[in-house]
Amino acid sequence: MFPIRDHNPSGRTPYVTYALIVANIGIFLSYWPVMQSEQQMLRFYFDWALIPALVSEGLGWSGFFTSMFLHGGWMHLIGNMLFLYIFGDNLEDEMGHFGFALFYLAAGLGAGAVHYIAAPLSPVPTVGASGAIAGVMGGYLLLFPKAKVDILIIIVIIFRVFPIPAWIMLAVWFGMQVFGGFGSAADEGGVAYWAHVGGFVVGLALTIPTWLRLGGPRFWSQTEGHPPHPEAKYQLSRTNVPKVRRK
Numbered sequence: 720m721f722p723i724r725d726h727n728p729s730g731r732t733p734y735v736t737y738a739l740i741v742a743n744i745g746i747f748l749s750y751w752p753v754m755q756s757e758q759q760m761l762r763f764y765f766d767w768a769l770i771p772a773l774v775s776e777g778l779g780w781s782g783f784f785t786s787m788f789l790h791g792g793w794m795h796l797i798g799n800m801l802f803l804y805i806f807g808d809n810l811e812d813e814m815g816h817f818g819f820a821l822f823y824l825a826a827g828l829g830a831g832a833v834h835y836i837a838a839p840l841s842p843v844p845t846v847g848a849s850g851a852i853a854g855v856m857g858g859y860l861l862l863f864p865k866a867k868v869d870i871l872i873i874i875v876i877i878f879r880v881f882p883i884p885a886w887i888m889l890a891v892w893f894g895m896q897v898f899g900g901f902g903s904a905a906d907e908g909g910v911a912y913w914a915h916v917g918g919f920v921v922g923l924a925l926t927i928p929t930w931l932r933l934g935g936p937r938f939w940s941q942t943e944g945h946p947p948h949p950e951a952k953y954q955l956s957r958t959n960v961p962k963v964r965r966k
Contacts, residue, residue, distance in 0.1 A: 721801075721871045721873075722870050723869050723871050724805060725806070725868045725869070726882065726946070726950040726951045727863055727866040727885075727946040728946070728951045729809055730812050733808035733811040733812065734811075735819050735820045735823070736803060736804065736819075739803060739807070740803060743790070746788045746789065747790050750763060764844035765844065767785045767786065768786050768789060768844035769782035769785075769845040770782060770842060770843070770844050770845070771835045771838050771840065771841040771842075771843075772839075772840050772841055775839050775840060783831040784828065786831065786846050787824075787827040787848050787850070787851050790847055791846055795847060800848075802852050802856065803848065803852050803855065806852075806855045807852075809859060813862060818929075822858070823855065826851045826858075826925060827851030827854065827918065829917055830850025830915070831850060833913050833921075834913050834914035834917065837913040845911050845914065847914075849914065849915055850911070850914040850918035853896075853914070853917075854918040854921055854923075855922060856892070856922065857893075857919040857921070857923035858925065858926035859885060860886060860889045860890075861923050861930050862930060862938075863885055864886040864939075865884045867882045868885045869882050893916070896915040
């Protein structure tokens with residue numbers, strides 16, 4: 720199940736969201752050659768990733784910040800940037816550019832802190848923007864629970880796109896992270912489930928002031944959980960390729 724777009728257009732250009740996407744892609748490309756050598760890659764991660772065991776020794780504190788802009792491969796990068804592109808613009812629209820930038824960084828740091836608490840002795844390097852982006856998703860859930868999100872469902876060879884309320888998609892995603900967190904050891908590598916859970920909760924909490932400024936429960940009553948402006952409509956356009964009928 721992959722979200723491919725929402726029906727919640729932003730009212731202004733999301734410069735910070737675009738800048739974060741460009742920064743993540745640019746940084747990934749800058750160290751892509753290093754990833755061709757396992758030894759060089761491990762050394763690079765040792766210097767820049769979040770390594771809980773290193774933090775426990777009083778070192779590597781900068782990894783809480785720098786790890787947010789590193790990724791372990793193309794699919795890791797593409798998946799994170801897709802989620803940021805879908806959900807980031809609307810929070811930036813409501814929080815403002817500077818406010819959203821601070822929110823994003825705080826959510827990422829909070830996610831890293833939860834991951835560290837879950838496995839303070841783990842020697843496994845942790846990289847990725849997913850903790851911060853989980854925070855964006857938590858904030859989106861609070862402000863726009865009923866905004867429509869188009870998800871792509873792939874079952875073997877069946878590909879279908881369904882529009883569903885944002886709260887369903889985000890609740891399912893969050894539940895999967897909690898389940899994954901309890902079902903795996905945080906110090907053995909793989910997906911940093913607790914970072915996702917922590918980022919989501921921190922992001923939701925940090926969005927409460929914005930929600931209250933917009934009116935709190937009154938904001939929900941006015942919008943019924945939908946975007947505060949007309950939602951985007953999508954439809955398949957007809958092809959320009961002429962039809963050739965059989966004789």
